[in-house]
Amino acid sequence: MKNFDECFSIEFNNDYMEAKLHYYDEINPVDLDIQKFEEWLFDQGVTMGIDQTKMDAIANQFSELEFPLIIARGKSTQDGTDGRIEYELNLDNQLLDRTETYDFREVMKIPVVKGGDVLARMIPPTEGTNGYNVVGKQLIAKSGKSSQLKAGNNVTFNSENNTFYATADGQVQFVQDKLQVQVVYEINETISMKTGNINFIGSIIIHGDVPSGYHIKAGGDVKIFGLVEAANITAGGSIFISEGFSGMKTGVLKAGNDIQVGYINQGFAQANHNIFVENSILHSECIAYNSLISKNGNMIGGTLSAGRLIEAQDIGNRLNTKTNILFGLGEEFEEKKQYELLRQKRLQEKLEHIEELGKRIQTTNYETNPKLRIALLQQKNKLNIVEHEIKEIEDWINNMESFNGLERFARLKVKQNLYPNTVISFGKYQQTIQRDYYKIQMRLEQNEIKTISL
Numbered sequence: 001m002k003n004f005d006e007c008f009s010i011e012f013n014n015d016y017m018e019a020k021l022h023y024y025d026e027i028n029p030v031d032l033d034i035q036k037f038e039e040w041l042f043d044q045g046v047t048m049g050i051d052q053t054k055m056d057a058i059a060n061q062f063s064e065l066e067f068p069l070i071i072a073r074g075k076s077t078q079d080g081t082d083g084r085i086e087y088e089l090n091l092d093n094q095l096l097d098r099t100e101t102y103d104f105r106e107v108m109k110i111p112v113v114k115g116g117d118v119l120a121r122m123i124p125p126t127e128g129t130n131g132y133n134v135v136g137k138q139l140i141a142k143s144g145k146s147s148q149l150k151a152g153n154n155v156t157f158n159s160e161n162n163t164f165y166a167t168a169d170g171q172v173q174f175v176q177d178k179l180q181v182q183v184v185y186e187i188n189e190t191i192s193m194k195t196g197n198i199n200f201i202g203s204i205i206i207h208g209d210v211p212s213g214y215h216i217k218a219g220g221d222v223k224i225f226g227l228v229e230a231a232n233i234t235a236g237g238s239i240f241i242s243e244g245f246s247g248m249k250t251g252v253l254k255a256g257n258d259i260q261v262g263y264i265n266q267g268f269a270q271a272n273h274n275i276f277v278e279n280s281i282l283h284s285e286c287i288a289y290n291s292l293i294s295k296n297g298n299m300i301g302g303t304l305s306a307g308r309l310i311e312a313q314d315i316g317n318r319l320n321t322k323t324n325i326l327f328g329l330g331e332e333f334e335e336k337k338q339y340e341l342l343r344q345k346r347l348q349e350k351l352e353h354i355e356e357l358g359k360r361i362q363t364t365n366y367e368t369n370p371k372l373r374i375a376l377l378q379q380k381n382k383l384n385i386v387e388h389e390i391k392e393i394e395d396w397i398n399n400m401e402s403f404n405g406l407e408r409f410a411r412l413k414v415k416q417n418l419y420p421n422t423v424i425s426f427g428k429y430q431q432t433i434q435r436d437y438y439k440i441q442m443r444l445e446q447n448e449i450k451t452i453s454l
């Protein structure tokens with residue numbers, strides 16, 4: 001028979017993952033030596049992935065084959081899977097049930113664990129399977145990436161079973177790439193001189209009231225089973241108040257997540273997510289970067305701002321008390337922003353003066369001089385206070401500017417009555433209500449404030 005080179009040729013695809021056999025001349029199948037043919041394939045560079053079924057067909061059923069045919073296929077790599085974390089419990093605060101029967105008193109459940117509880121298991125990555133092409137080149141698979149989760153405060157990691165355990169009772173939280181347990185500080189009485197102000201890294205539970213003048217600050221959540229008067233409550237997480245908030249024009253609530261409260265009267269409330277009020281909001285300033293909702297009550301007087309939704313039974317009252325409803329940023333924000341920027345500049349100058357004072361003290365023999373040591377401690381305390389005030393201004397400006405442009409997606413929902421002298425603002429577009437409305441929804445459409453019946 002003729003040489004194989006005269007009758008056949010090999011065609012490789014671009015990545016050499018397939019070899020295609022072409023046939024050009026008649027050949028007597030009886031004369032074809034399949035062993036020599038396989039040696040010819042090797043000479044052509046086809047060394048891996050030869051299809052033995054096709055080789056058998058060439059040897060025994062040559063006249064029935066249709067050319068060209070794929071004589072060899074490579075094996076693709078199979079990349080490894082990334083490592084992952086399997087959690088043993090729900091680590092998120094339970095979301096609010098938004099049905100008509102939801103109860104504001106039951107919606108915030110802090111995920112609390114006991115020492116020794118299993119928190120999570122780390123599933124390791126796999127290495128993957130290498131491949132090859134038809135000319136014998138090995139293809140290296142990518143290994144999966146390991147999970148970056150680490151054990152934080154009050155959490156330990158057992159490398160033998162790849163499991164995270166709690167080492168203390170407390171609240172589970174994520175801080176950057178760490179899983180940690182923050183212990184809960186619980187007070188079984190009304191806040192008083194006995195307890196004093198509270199500043200705690202974890203969550204705080206108070207089984208009583210918080211009277212006027214007290215400061216409660218938590219890195220986690222604050223849960224109060226009582227009444228809050230003109231106090232200052234700050235939480236990195238959520239604030240829950242089972243009774244109400246009577247701010248007397250000086251009380252402040254600030255939450256990194258949600259605020260849930262029975263009522264708000266003459267207070268300031270700011271939440272980075274939502275404010276849920278079971279009853280009324282009266283003569284107060286409230287800012288929610290998502291939703292501001294009064295389930296069963298009225299919103300009367302004051303200024304109420306939200307990024308997405310404001311909802312209430314009634315807004316305003318029959319006495320035509322002026323009530324401001326704001327979506328997005330208006331002129332009032334710009335005025336206040338300029339004031340805060342000026343205050344920030346003055347604080348920065350004060351900060352530089354305090355820092356310079358500290359440098360001068362440190363150049364002396366303050367370690368052996370009691371008065372200078374006290375002066376240095378006072379300097380550091382003032383420095384911390386001013387730095388905190390500067391950061392508060394920066395955070396306020398950044399949070400408020402996150403409202404910018406949201407008016408296009410926002411809506412006002414009034415389930416019963418909208419009374420006159422309510423001022424509705426969607427960014428720079430403003431409308432003062434001149435007559436009574438009943439069961440309506442308002443939104444911004446094509447730069448006009450539209451009113452739609454519910």
